[in-house]
Amino acid sequence: MNKKIIILAGALFLSVQAYSQIGINTPTPSSTVDIRGSVEGNYLEITGDYPLLPTDYHVSFSGTGNSKLTLPSKSATDNSAADFRGRKYYIKNNSTSSTLTLTAASGQILRLGGSITNSNTFGLRPGRSAVLTAGGANGWDMDVDTSTWELYDMDFKGPVFTPVNLGFTAIPDSRVTVTVPSSDAVVLVDFTGFGQGIESGADGMGGVWTYVYQEGGPELGGYGWSGKSWYDYAGNYNPKFNFAVRYSVSGLAPGIYTFYLRMQSVTRGTAGGENLVSQALGSTGRAEVYMP
Numbered sequence: 001m002n003k004k005i006i007i008l009a010g011a012l013f014l015s016v017q018a019y020s021q022i023g024i025n026t027p028t029p030s031s032t033v034d035i036r037g038s039v040e041g042n043y044l045e046i047t048g049d050y051p052l053l054p055t056d057y058h059v060s061f062s063g064t065g066n067s068k069l070t071l072p073s074k075s076a077t078d079n080s081a082a083d084f085r086g087r088k089y090y091i092k093n094n095s096t097s098s099t100l101t102l103t104a105a106s107g108q109i110l111r112l113g114g115s116i117t118n119s120n121t122f123g124l125r126p127g128r129s130a131v132l133t134a135g136g137a138n139g140w141d142m143d144v145d146t147s148t149w150e151l152y153d154m155d156f157k158g159p160v161f162t163p164v165n166l167g168f169t170a171i172p173d174s175r176v177t178v179t180v181p182s183s184d185a186v187v188l189v190d191f192t193g194f195g196q197g198i199e200s201g202a203d204g205m206g207g208v209w210t211y212v213y214q215e216g217g218p219e220l221g222g223y224g225w226s227g228k229s230w231y232d233y234a235g236n237y238n239p240k241f242n243f244a245v246r247y248s249v250s251g252l253a254p255g256i257y258t259f260y261l262r263m264q265s266v267t268r269g270t271a272g273g274e275n276l277v278s279q280a281l282g283s284t285g286r287a288e289v290y291m292p
Helices: 002-020
Strands: 022-024 033-035 043-046 058-061 067-070 088-093 100-103 109-111 121-124 129-134 139-144 150-160 176-180 186-198 204-214 226-232 240-250 255-268 277-291
Touching: 058 067, 088 100, 121 129, 121 139, 150 176, 176 186, 176 277, 186 204, 186 255, 204 240, 240 255, 255 277
Parallel strands: 022 033, 043 058, 058 088, 067 100, 109 139
Antiparallel strands: 088 129, 100 121, 129 139, 150 277, 176 255, 186 240, 186 277, 204 226, 204 255
């Protein structure tokens, strides 16, 4: 009976030791898993859209067109079958000119930290690699080189020298159209030009408001607008003015976007008169898309 107890106690001691630390090519592991040798994982090369599977490890993209890599949905229930927090995927974009958009499941995010906003998607540009680690219920931690921002797309219009009377008017040919590959991109829009106020008497005053608009979308002027005003001390009836409107847009879903400028006259009465009409005489428009 005593021999049985001793044997049972010894087996239990060995099983606890074996469970706590595993050594490969070493009899004395110093970590939970201690491997003294190379590590091999599943390698897969893709050329188009692809959903990541539990069996994937390193995925290399070499397609000739922009594609989407879909991440698996992670359960919010701790220790459930779908709670694979800590799982890692290694992703490399080996294409020459195509963006691979990493897309988390609905309601989950890709988290980079720093100044980059958490997002459901991230555009992995050619030559870049990323390491994805399943985190808590909200999604994934992502490690990717974001030390510099690079220009992804750009559109430029102008100069246009067509006088336009302003009355909340869209400036001719100010529309600039760019492609946003993922929601972490930043769009910079820039409109510049010059104009004049007319029909003002001596000591007249006037001005214009300028607004940035997104075609088919919201007025961005609600977020950032720029005004220009003047005082016609010379009474020459057509005081000149310059304008410059610069605004950044972030958090846009992937797609094609067009931005344009609207301008509106502002009348201000004085003892000498007021400006009734303003004109834009020339303008340029520019939009740039930057990716981290």
